Amino acid sequence: MAKILTIEDDQIIGRDIVYILGEAGFDVEWVMSGKDGVARAMSGEFSVITLDRMLPGVDGLTIVKTLRGVGVKTPVLMISALSDVDEQVRGLVAGGDDYIGKPFSPIEMCARVEALLRRRGGPPEPEPAVLRVDDLEIDLIARTSRRGEHVVSLPPVEFRLLLYLARNARQIHTRTMIFEAVWNLHFDPGTNLIEVYVAMLRKKIDLPGMVPLLKTVRGSGYMLG
Template identity: 45%
Template sequence: MNLLVIEDDPVLGKALQKGLAEAGHACEWVRNGRKGLEDARSQRFDAVVLDLMLPDLTGVEIMKTLRVEGIRTPVLMLTAMGSVEDRVTGLKAGADDYLVKPFAFPELMARLEAIGRRVADRPSSTMSAGPLSLDLTNRRVTRGGAEISLTPTEFSLLEYLIRFHGQVVTRKMLCEHLWESDWEGVTNVVEVHINRLRGKIDRGFDEPLIQTVRGRGYVLRAT
């Protein structure tokens, strides 16, 4: 497996990197929350080992951001915070497993292999609406066979619109889905993301797919 370890303890981080490499896995180790989130967003890893208490961003914040953006890379949370409440918080944030420090390295390996098997056994998930096709596993978007490059937020936005294909999606719904907030406010952040998404999926095509429903929100119509 190709693994990412996000752990700020230099002794533990180095030991994990060494042990995982000796077990035959490629392993990248980062000590900072923001850098860890940036690397996890690349989706080039088969699994992430994520500490809970990190500089800049906590493990829970990283976990929530990844899941809100639709990134499904398996995550094993590794932390000294082992109360039932802590474990429930981590799992509800989107973690696939939770291991409390101190731990035995063979158990860590067994848990990583288990979540790796679950992902390998999961069939590729695709969604489509007219000429649009989304591969949720590899996070690829095509329109009429032409691949379109989207940011994680744009991908999550398009996935949500396709789930409600032909139905109006309100700004409030988009705020709750993308930012876990029910506040619409006066900001034009939703419009900005919609316009950027339109520019990418409609470029070079005659038929616009995302339409504005005045006073209500947006609808994706594709035949």
């Protein structure tokens, strides 16, 4: 069964989407905020995302740009009352895969989701039990990590940070992206929390004599691998 993530702040429309896609045989998870939507989308569990264009706080265009920027390739069906051609083009240019206007018919909603599934090739492949970045290994089931012969003992927040960076290895991640993905909060530019946790993590995975894996990209952010 394909799993669908719906990001929609309107309770009536959200319930309608859950009902429509549920009746069509899909497993639907519904979140009402852009922040929660980004966090869930990054899990890689979903076959398709339906995304409201006009969310409060963080709008749909920003969300889809963020997802594409961190390597999330899940097809996105953007939904909006702004259904003119210019708005559709903006949504597609931002990284959306299809666009449907409000109000929409149940038949059209299901047809568009099914078309995205066919284009994608079906449900996502399950994530491997062990992630590897060079000689670093992360066991997702045991929630443990090691580098070469060295076991890396990490508390929960550091483990989440390492896992996020490993899932998106060799990509640059800004402080904002890391803060929102790992802490699930809006970024506070006055905090040095990211620097503190990156420094602690670096000491544990980049031991003396090892080739550094956790890199600082000056002026941009951080990268693993």
